[in-house]
Amino acid sequence: MKPTHLALTSALVLAPMAGAAQETLSLYNWGDYINPEVLDAFTEETGIAVTLDTYGSNEEMLAKIQAGATGYDIVFPSVHMHDILFQLGLLAKTDIGQAPGFENIDPQFIRAKTDPEAEYCLPYAWGNVGIVYNKALAGEISSWEEFFALGSEGQKITVLDDLRETIGIGLIMTGSPVNSTDPAEVEAAADYIVDHLQGVTAFTYDSVPQVISGDVAAAHWYVGANIFVADNSDTIAYVIPEEGATLYQEDMCVLTSAPNPEAAKKFLEFYLRPEIAALNVKQQMNGTPNIPAQDLIPEEIASNPTIYPPQEVIDRLQIFEDLGRDLQLYNTEWTRIKTAQ
Template sequence: MTKASRVVRATRAKLLGSARAAAFTLSALIATTALGQAAELNIYNWGEYINPAVLKKFEEETEIKVNLSTYSSNEEMLAKIQGGATGYDVVFPSVHMHDIMSKLDLLEKTDINAYEGFKNIDPAFLRAKSDPKGEYCLPYAFGTVGIVYNRKVLGKDVVGWKDLIATVKEKGLKFTLLDDMREVLAVGLILNGHKVNSTDPAELQQAADTIIAMKPDVAAFTYDTRPMVQSGDVAAGHFFVGAMVDVFANQKDLGYVIPEEGATMYQEDMCVLKTAPNKDNAMKFMQFYTRPDIAALNVSQQTNGTANVPARQLTPDQIKNSKEINPTPETMQRLQIFEDLGSGVRQLDRVWTKVKTAQ
């Protein structure tokens, strides 16, 4: 072998060795990247609507890192997803938004109803018309929208909207309403004996007139109800049952009531997006949440209701025994849940503008 041949072979061997090393490094990098991706879960939920202890426990048990992002409304979440956001795995739409997202083909079929832990779920909470068997999403939490009030300011307990309105008028006090079209118009609809999903123009106008008549006694349309009621700046506020956190902390002065005239209830479902980059981890989280101990851990901090029946017995006594958080069957009959109104929502938009602009 000539010297030149030996040099060529040595050079070739060196290049081949470098190529193999580079290939190994690239393979290792790809494997590490894939592992990193497989070890993450991106949750997109309502603000403060999940106990951080639940996420921590999931991370400890699975070694999957959870990244939590939050939104303030169904519409904000949907706009983000439709706008091309592709990094989210799990979302928590309200029932009517669950149906809307199903129509838009945004949700992954998970067959969570075939998982053994699904037996813990009360079938009454399979409310989405698009998912009556729970093949896509898991019922997450529910609650009522009622009145949180300061009895020290009011000088009494109130039992409903008519009682509250009469009391604040008599005493020259103020209350707040949510800055939410459907929730506020629902109050007007209920007070006039109509269904909260009505799109009838006459019924909606009657509801709007009822709310407009309240406006002299309304301090604000706001979500910042809790601190205003706690401080006594207003006598009461239209708010979610999550305000029971404040009631439990100051039962002498604060109360929450599901109005005797009726009220809305909300329910959010846990769904996996079709675009989820970590579907396996999303399924693990969904299965994890069917455990009664996990649902109870979440409820203990959230003071919402749960569709997980055995979990209810694992919650703290003040939650377990609360008729506000766990309404009686009779009270449940007085509750209504929002449905997807399709194009009918335009009728609500029209009267809502009248409500907000009326002097």
């Protein structure tokens, strides 16, 4: 969920050092969610070539794995999907929590209920989901209310093609927790979204280019939008809505079907280094659970209140949990939302 989640349609292959690499490590990650320099550095040090395929949602990743995709070593699920993958028996035990350097990880980011000792996965990155907007078209906006008002005023807006994130807005706006399993609350949240679809031109992840070009006034998107804000600060801005928003966290997990589990574990250990986590943040512009890495990231990122929010803002952020069978409540309402557009 996360971060600059632009789904790519082709595999990115990072060439190893001169000569053929003896091993290959295959990553399956959110689109544009890892700095290629991190992968280059791993290959340079180990001689292990890295391939990268990308996905746009947790559900897409899970469906591909369950459909029999067996070539991937590492996936990057959100915390609630980490729990689901564990319950399905898809995660390999790595004992990363016992590895040298794991003391760098802030304990509050060991969030998966099924992995309280980090025996399986490594906390990878975190951030929030808010609004990226075109300044000329939207003015200065600060809330979900103002976001949807753009649509009612004839402007074009987009929301994420993600049932938890989009229904989550409705839950926030109707005063319910984003992990509600109360049918009435989930229905009321979906009602809110249906009632505010005016101006919504698409449910999509590929929104930021449209905001930059002015094709849409604002989009529901990830904090990774700051990558684009940095290059287009006169045109676009990113905001955490004042009513609250969702917090995401992705973990780095090795699959039980991993063809090269030893190389995968080496990569997890490599990513424990503060300088490597900081290198990723430098390009990704999201939060890292690696405490010493926070002293190595550029000041313009560390001081950005949408990337590292003050505590009173963090207190208004909610993270998704695995809902089990109750997710069907959301599936039903999501179908209603999508057909109402």
